[in-house]
Amino acid sequence: MVVRNGRPARIEVDPALAARGLVVADAADLPDGDDLLSRLHVADAFTDLNTAFLPGATVVRIPRGMVVERPIVIVHHLDGDGIASFARTLVLAGESSDATVIEHQSSSDVAAFSDPIVELEVGDAAQLRYLNVQDLGSRVFQVGYQASRVGRDATLRSSVVALGGDYARVRTDSRLEGKGGTSYLTAVYFADGGRMHDFRTIQDHIAPKTTSDLLFKGAVSDNARSVYSGLIRVGKEARGTNAFQTNRNLVLSEGAGAESVPNLEIETNDVICSHASAVGPIDDEQRYYLESRGIPPEVAERLIVLGFFGEVLDRLPLSEAVAGLRATLVRRLAERAGSVQDGSS
Amino acid sequence: MSELRVAGLRAGVDGKEILRGVDLVVTSGQVHAVMGPNGSGKSTLANVIMGGPGYEVYEGSVTLDGVELLGLPTWERAQAGMFLAMQYPTEVPGVSLADAMAAALAPQGRAPAEVAELVAAEAVRVGVSTALLARPLNVDLSGGEKKRNETLQLAVLAPKIAVLDEIDSGLDVDALKAVSQRVELITNEVGLGVLVITHYSRLLRELRPDVVSVMRQGRIVATGGPELAEELESTGYAGYSD
Numbered sequence: 001m002v003v004r005n006g007r008p009a010r011i012e013v014d015p016a017l018a019a020r021g022l023v024v025a026d027a028a029d030l031p032d033g034d035d036l037l038s039r040l041h042v043a044d045a046f047t048d049l050n051t052a053f054l055p056g057a058t059v060v061r062i063p064r065g066m067v068v069e070r071p072i073v074i075v076h077h078l079d080g081d082g083i084a085s086f087a088r089t090l091v092l093a094g095e096s097s098d099a100t101v102i103e104h105q106s107s108s109d110v111a112a113f114s115d116p117i118v119e120l121e122v123g124d125a126a127q128l129r130y131l132n133v134q135d136l137g138s139r140v141f142q143v144g145y146q147a148s149r150v151g152r153d154a155t156l157r158s159s160v161v162a163l164g165g166d167y168a169r170v171r172t173d174s175r176l177e178g179k180g181g182t183s184y185l186t187a188v189y190f191a192d193g194g195r196m197h198d199f200r201t202i203q204d205h206i207a208p209k210t211t212s213d214l215l216f217k218g219a220v221s222d223n224a225r226s227v228y229s230g231l232i233r234v235g236k237e238a239r240g241t242n243a244f245q246t247n248r249n250l251v252l253s254e255g256a257g258a259e260s261v262p263n264l265e266i267e268t269n270d271v272i273c274s275h276a277s278a279v280g281p282i283d284d285e286q287r288y289y290l291e292s293r294g295i296p297p298e299v300a301e302r303l304i305v306l307g308f309f310g311e312v313l314d315r316l317p318l319s320e321a322v323a324g325l326r327a328t329l330v331r332r333l334a335e336r337a338g339s340v341q342d343g344s345s
Numbered sequence: 346m347s348e349l350r351v352a353g354l355r356a357g358v359d360g361k362e363i364l365r366g367v368d369l370v371v372t373s374g375q376v377h378a379v380m381g382p383n384g385s386g387k388s389t390l391a392n393v394i395m396g397g398p399g400y401e402v403y404e405g406s407v408t409l410d411g412v413e414l415l416g417l418p419t420w421e422r423a424q425a426g427m428f429l430a431m432q433y434p435t436e437v438p439g440v441s442l443a444d445a446m447a448a449a450l451a452p453q454g455r456a457p458a459e460v461a462e463l464v465a466a467e468a469v470r471v472g473v474s475t476a477l478l479a480r481p482l483n484v485d486l487s488g489g490e491k492k493r494n495e496t497l498q499l500a501v502l503a504p505k506i507a508v509l510d511e512i513d514s515g516l517d518v519d520a521l522k523a524v525s526q527r528v529e530l531i532t533n534e535v536g537l538g539v540l541v542i543t544h545y546s547r548l549l550r551e552l553r554p555d556v557v558s559v560m561r562q563g564r565i566v567a568t569g570g571p572e573l574a575e576e577l578e579s580t581g582y583a584g585y586s587d
Contacts, residue, residue, distance in 0.1 A: 284398040289435040289482070292395050293449040293498060294423035303448060307439020307481065 001074040006085035006116070007055045014070075021063035024072060026056045027090070033059070036090055040119060042147045042173050050086045050117050050145075057088035060101060064094035064123070071100040071318055078107035078114060078140060087116040093126040095151075100129040100317055107164075111139040120148035122156045124178055129157045129317030133325070136164040138193060144170045152178030152207070157317050161325055162189040162197055163332065169198040176203075176210035176238070187216040188312045190329060191224035191256075192336055201230040203245065205238035205271075214245045217312050219305055220256035221336050229261040232275065236267045245275040250282060250308055252301070252336075302333045347373045347410050347426065347505040347538060349394075354405035356393045362403065363389045365563035371506055373536040376529075378549055378574060381560035382582045387542045388432055390560070391510040394540075395429040396422055409506065424452060426505030430495035430512050437482040442494065445482060446501050460501070467500045472523050488515025496524045500531060506538040513548035525551030546578040561585050 001024055002010040008026040027033035037057055040047060060072055078085055091101050103118065114136070122128045136142060142165045150156050160170055174183040183203065191197045197220075203212035218226050232243045249258035260277035282304050290300035306329060313322050354367040363386045371377045381387050393400050394407050396419040407414045414422045437445070446464050447457040468475055471493045483491050492512050499507050509528070513521055529552055531537045541552060549557075549571070557573040558565045559582070566585045567573065 283435075285435045286437045288398050288419060289431065289437055290440070290445060290448075291419040292397075292423055292429050292431070293445055293502060294420055294452065295445065295448045296420050296452060297418065299448050299451070300420070303440045303444060304437065307437060310439035 001058055001072075003058060003074060003076045003087055005078055005080045005083055006087040006114075008058055017068065020066060022066060022068060023059060023061035025059050027059050028056055030059060033057075037088065039090070039121075040117070040147065041149065041175070042145065044145075046115050046143045047117060047145055050088060050115050053084070053086040054088055055086065057090060060089070060091045062093045062097040062099045065096045066094065066099070067097070068099040071102045074101065074103045076103065076105045076116070078110060078112045078136070080112065081110040082112070083110070084113040085115065087114070089117070090119045091121065091128065091130070093120070093122045093128040095123040096125045097123065098127040100131075102318060102321070103132045105132070105134045105136055107137040107140050109137050109139065112141070114140055114142040114144070116142070116144045118144070118146045120146070120156060120158065122148065122150045122154040122181075124151040125153045126151065127155050131159045131317050131321065132161070133321070134160070134162045134164060134168060135328075136168065138164065138195065139166055140164070141166050142168045144168075146170060146172045148174045148183065150174065150176050150178065150181035150183050150210075153180040154178060155182045155184070157184045158186070159312075159316050160187040160189070161316075162187065163328065165195060165197075167196045167198065169200070172199070172201040174203055174212060176205050176212060177207055179207045180209045181207065182211040183213075184315070185212065185214040186312050186315055187218070188309050189216070189218040189226060190221075190332060191218070191226050192221040192332060193224060194222070195224045197224075197226040199226075199228045203230070203232045203243055205232075205234045205241045205243060208238055209240040210238060211242040212244070215312055215315070216247045217249070217309055218258065219250040219252055219308070220258050221252040223253075223255040225256065226258045227261070228259070228277070229263070230275070231263045231265060232273055234266040234268055234271050234273070239268055239270040241268070241271040241273070243271065243273045247277040248308070249279045250305060251279060252282065252305070298334075302330060305333055306330065346536075349427075349506040349538060349540065350408045351390075351394070352406050354390075354393065354407060355403040356389065356405075357401055357403065358389070358399055360401070363563050364393065366405070367563070367565055369558055369565060371538045371540045373505065373538045374532060375556065376532060376539045376541060376552060376554045377556045377558065378541045378543060378554035379558050379560050379565075380543055380546070380574065380577055383544065385560045386563040387560055388510055391429060391508045391542055394508055395419055395427060423449070423502070423504070428499050428502055428504035428507040430492070430499055430507065430509045432511040432514060434483045434491045434495055436484045438484055440482050441479050442482055442498070443478050446498065449502060463501050464497070467497050471496045471500070471527050473497050489517050489520035492516055492524055493520055496527050500527060503535070504537070506540065508540045508542065510542050511544065512541070513543055513545060521548065522551055528552055546574045549574045559585050
């Protein structure tokens with residue numbers, strides 16, 4: 001599926017899968033398209049804006065029990081200068097289905113505003129893997145929303161890799177609505193130049209015996225900024241909840257900065273919860289260890305940063321994508337090698 | 346023939362002087378042991394030679410074959426032919442031994458595949474399981490595994506002079522033997538010069554020193570042959586006052 005400037009442009013589906021009921025389509029071409037788009041369960045000014053200006057929406061419907069072996073890929077590209085893009089993606093993973101959906105966002109070198117919404121509905125006992133790679137140009141201002149609902153005994157593995165944009169925000173709201181549901185939320189973000197990455201997450205435990213595990217790791221360089229604020233909310237009915245939240249940040253330049261704000265809101269006693277957050281420079285002792293082997297400082301730093309991200313990259317739902325992402329990170333880190341400050345005294 | 350020469354070295358941390366004028370020489374093929382009680386400045390000496398973070402040099406010089414090391418960043422000291430086997434090897438999450446060795450030898454134009462072969466062959470020699478090579482450096486390793494790992498890196502990097510900082514701490518007898526024998530073999534075969542820093546003479550029964558120096562309160566207070574280590578074994582450090 002190709003989405004250009006927020007508008008569905010081109011769709012190709014394996015006929016064999018389509019025959020078995022897999023739907024990848026523009027909502028406008030579906031009889032129940034309007035109903036589908038009104039299912040959105042979260043609201044803020046930017047979701048209202050998205051709904052008001054929606055030029056079309058991508059619907060992925062995986063029928064009950066279907067196992068889709070290969071990833072379903074949605075490519076978003078912005079190439080209109082001065083445009084505002086309002087994309088919507090709705091993934092409906094039927095009961096006991098199993099699938100992987102990848103969204104890749106890129107842009108030409110244009111000034112643009114992007115307000116995409118992703119809805120993931122994971123049916124009972126379904127397994128859904130979702131990866132979003134954001135590699136927008138440095139003049140794109142993005143406010144994104146990723147809302148998920150996880151059913152009974154279902155598992156969602158949702159990952160974000162954020163590399164670009166000017167100001168780029170992603171709100172992640174994962175609601176665990178069915179007993180025994182699990183949500184794994186991971187992110188890798190690297191902000192250089194004058195970018196700002198802004199992540200706001202909610203792990204919302206509504207049903208009993210639900211699990212959420214969040215691991216967001218980021219690095220900021222040059223004059224870039226990042227903010228992570230996360231909330232674990234455990235409702236009155238959500239007994240036996242396990243909820244974990246970890247956010248770690250590396251600050252690679254003196255002019256860069258990262259903030260991390262974890263929060264808990266717990267209304268029942270029977271829970272296991274933890275949160276951890278850290279913001280700091282590369283550890284001097286790690287750098288010294290590698291340099292004492294003869295590794296030049298910029299290479300040592302690159303190894304440490306990639307190692308830091310490795311824990312998340314290794315968990316990404318599409319292992320084939322990891323090598324490419326590593327290569328991109330190596331290139332981006334090498335581009336800023338001139339600004340490396342030697343930690344030795 | 347290489348020579349590490351430490352002359353009149355005064356150094357410390359946060360303005361507090363720890364090394365108060367150290368002189369010593371290590372040459373190729375020689376094992377020079379520096380022994381001393383805790384707090385005598387042995388580890389400071391090792392880290393000042395390598396340029397560790399947080400250490401300040403007030404006076405003196407450290408030269409390798411006449412080239413002053415003190416002004417060089419750590420990695421250039423290593424490229425010049427120095428190696429430090431650390432007392433407490435730092436955990437580096439997500440960075441494998443194999444990747445680190447490839448990156449360390451890349452400035453010398455060595456290909457990653459060649460380095461990988463060298464690492465694999467050396468792992469067998471020092472008894473490091475191949476599974477450990479892909480794991481993050483020093484993470485969740487036992488004391489013995491960490492020191493075997495340091496020895497493996499020493500052998501792969503082939504320095505002119507190696508400083509072994511308490512390589513015997515946290516080692517079981519088997520690992521102590523494996524590490525000592527490998528270092529001794531490199532010393533004999535390719536003329537590695539070794540500065541071995543230790544608290545105990547146990548190590549020196551395996552890795553036999555040519556020269557023994559006794560360090561107390563930041564100074565070398567006695568230098569002699571292997572018999573000095575045996576003497577320390579029976580009398581302790583009490584006989585060496587400032």
